[in-house]
Amino acid sequence: MRAGGLPPTPYDGSSRPFTIGLKPIGPRDLIEPDALLLTYLAEKDRLIEERPSDVFAAEPEMEDSQAEVLAMLAGHLPAVFPETWSRDGAVMTIAGAAGVAARTVDLSDNAQPPLLAAARLVQEDLVVMRKGEDGWRMAAACVCFPSSWTLAEKFSRPLQHIHRPVPGFGAGTRNAEVITRIFDNLKPGMAVERWNWSLSASNALHHPFSEFARVQRATSGRGKFSCADPAAAFIRVERQTLSRLPRSGDILFTIRIHLDPLAVLGRHPARRELAAGFAGQLLELSAEQLAYKGLAEDRDRLVAILRAIAAA
Numbered sequence: 001m002r003a004g005g006l007p008p009t010p011y012d013g014s015s016r017p018f019t020i021g022l023k024p025i026g027p028r029d030l031i032e033p034d035a036l037l038l039t040y041l042a043e044k045d046r047l048i049e050e051r052p053s054d055v056f057a058a059e060p061e062m063e064d065s066q067a068e069v070l071a072m073l074a075g076h077l078p079a080v081f082p083e084t085w086s087r088d089g090a091v092m093t094i095a096g097a098a099g100v101a102a103r104t105v106d107l108s109d110n111a112q113p114p115l116l117a118a119a120r121l122v123q124e125d126l127v128v129m130r131k132g133e134d135g136w137r138m139a140a141a142c143v144c145f146p147s148s149w150t151l152a153e154k155f156s157r158p159l160q161h162i163h164r165p166v167p168g169f170g171a172g173t174r175n176a177e178v179i180t181r182i183f184d185n186l187k188p189g190m191a192v193e194r195w196n197w198s199l200s201a202s203n204a205l206h207h208p209f210s211e212f213a214r215v216q217r218a219t220s221g222r223g224k225f226s227c228a229d230p231a232a233a234f235i236r237v238e239r240q241t242l243s244r245l246p247r248s249g250d251i252l253f254t255i256r257i258h259l260d261p262l263a264v265l266g267r268h269p270a271r272r273e274l275a276a277g278f279a280g281q282l283l284e285l286s287a288e289q290l291a292y293k294g295l296a297e298d299r300d301r302l303v304a305i306l307r308a309i310a311a312a
Helices: 037-050 060-080 114-119 174-185 211-220 262-267 271-284 287-293 299-311
Strands: 023-025 056-058 085-088 091-094 103-106 125-132 135-142 191-200 234-244 251-261
Touching (some): 037 091, 056 060, 056 114, 060 125, 114 135, 125 174, 262 299
Antiparallel strands (some): 023 191, 056 135, 091 103, 125 135, 191 234, 234 251
8 A cells, every 4th residue: 555545546537448548758757656665675575585486587688688777777766866765886775764774785786687686676567678570578577566467477478468368459459559669669768658557355566367367257257356345445556667778779668556445535635536537437348348357246336336435
């Protein structure tokens, strides 16, 4: 859960689900820290220690590109957020807060891959995409906080495979062609962002879900909240960014998770508009889209909860 209890609100209608919806941002806006930075980093440390193969993978020839990401962040973070990140030689210090000690990352530690060191600096998950004969593929990644997917099923696969389960984004679709053009035409110094949302029965940041499990859920007719109260759901918002690495020409894809209880909408100053917009988005989803999000069984109950918030 984020500090402050005010989640980002792409579900209000400002960012449509199952659309590309990319918007330009300044390079300084690539990373988005908040008061839970140290909490996220501690969870990353735990996952990297306990299940490294689940959260990190890199093709052998990606070492230089990984190092480029690390060097970029090592320069970017102290320059843009000097109150949080400071650097002394090869050591990056992340300021402590609220009784939590400061932490350091050795940027020259050859015992860990550079992308893993970079991921220990920020709340974002970091993915490096490289173009090959089959198009853009996931060639290196540290993904500690997946939203209902697994790194093993996506790693070293092209975009068409990565997006295959997403309604309207598989190979041969217009969305797939547009995404490829966006990747091809993204220039160094440019950055874009998009937002995505889902609802979860758990507040776990690490939320993997295999395609086999997705198919099982869809065929069984059971939803995410079959054994849980949808009123206790969590809003899971992703902020995704794309930027081209100038030296390698690869593309850095960042994924930043915001996680808040659905009930937080009841305390939001714009709760009526937000809850009504959220209900409207759920009602507009097709049967295929609802099945993909695991909400087919629970959509009507969630809409009723949101309408009650809007009417309060």
